[in-house]
Amino acid sequence: MNMNKALYIYTDGGSRGNPGESAIGVYVENEHGRQLLSGGEPIGIATNNIAEYKAILFAITWLCKNKKLLDKDTKIYFFMDSQLAYSQLTGLYKIKNAALKNLLFKIREKEAELGLVVSYAYISREKNKKADSLVNMALNKAKSL
Numbered sequence: 569m570n571m572n573k574a575l576y577i578y579t580d581g582g583s584r585g586n587p588g589e590s591a592i593g594v595y596v597e598n599e600h601g602r603q604l605l606s607g608g609e610p611i612g613i614a615t616n617n618i619a620e621y622k623a624i625l626f627a628i629t630w631l632c633k634n635k636k637l638l639d640k641d642t643k644i645y646f647f648m649d650s651q652l653a654y655s656q657l658t659g660l661y662k663i664k665n666a667a668l669k670n671l672l673f674k675i676r677e678k679e680a681e682l683g684l685v686v687s688y689a690y691i692s693r694e695k696n697k698k699a700d701s702l703v704n705m706a707l708n709k710a711k712s713l
Contacts, residue, residue, distance in 0.1 A: 574599040574643045577627045578691075580699035581611075581619025581650070582707065589710055590614035592623035593702025594630070604637065605630060608702030610710035620650040621671040623699070624657070628678040628686070635682070644686040647696060654690035 576597050583590035590612065596605040611622055624646065631644065648654055655661040656672065663669045679686050693700060 572598045572637055572642050573639060574645065575604070575631070575638070577631075577644065577646045578696055578699040579620070579623035579627050579646060579648050580696055580703045581614075581616065581621070581623040582700075582703040583614055583616045583619050584707055587613050587615045587618075589707060590616070590619040590622075591703045591706035591710060592619055592626055593699040593704075593706065594623055594627045595698040595702060596627065596630070604634075606698070606702065608704075608706035610706050617650070617652060617665070618667055618671070619703075620648065620653040621668055621675070623703075624648065624653065625671055625675050625678070628675055628682065632678055632681050638684065640684075642684055644682070644684055646686065646688045647691045648688070649691055649693040649696040649700070651690055654688055657688045 578595040580593045581590065591608055591610045593608040594605060597603050611619060656663050663672060
């Protein structure tokens with residue numbers, strides 16, 4: 569029996585230039601504050617918004633691959649400092665960009681596969697430091713390659 573009744577997922581995406589070299593950062597912890605995932609990776613040339621969505625897609629794909637960590641009533645809470653991604657994911661804004669629409673479609677597919685309640689919240693950059701630092705480490709690593 570698992571004890572993870574809630575998972576808190578902090579995501580961030582960034583690019584140096586828009587579009588430019590981009591990376592994602594994802595930090596996941598359980599309700600006890602135990603780190604389950606902490607990582608960042610370069611994703612090549614992309615816009616900032618594409619990077620934000622790819623971070624969310626990466627995290628939800630990781631959840632699907634690690635469903636054994638979850639109970640059937642685990643609540644999934646995503647936190648992001650992108651007002652646009654939050655507003656589009658929650659239906660406040662429509663998505664006009666085809667690439668973002670495609671990424672949202674993939675996210676919705678993964679939500680259905682996961683079969684759990686997933687919520688999205690906007691937080692300030694100040695409260696998203698872990699994911700933000702993972703993005704910057706990945707960008708710096710990509711730059712040095």
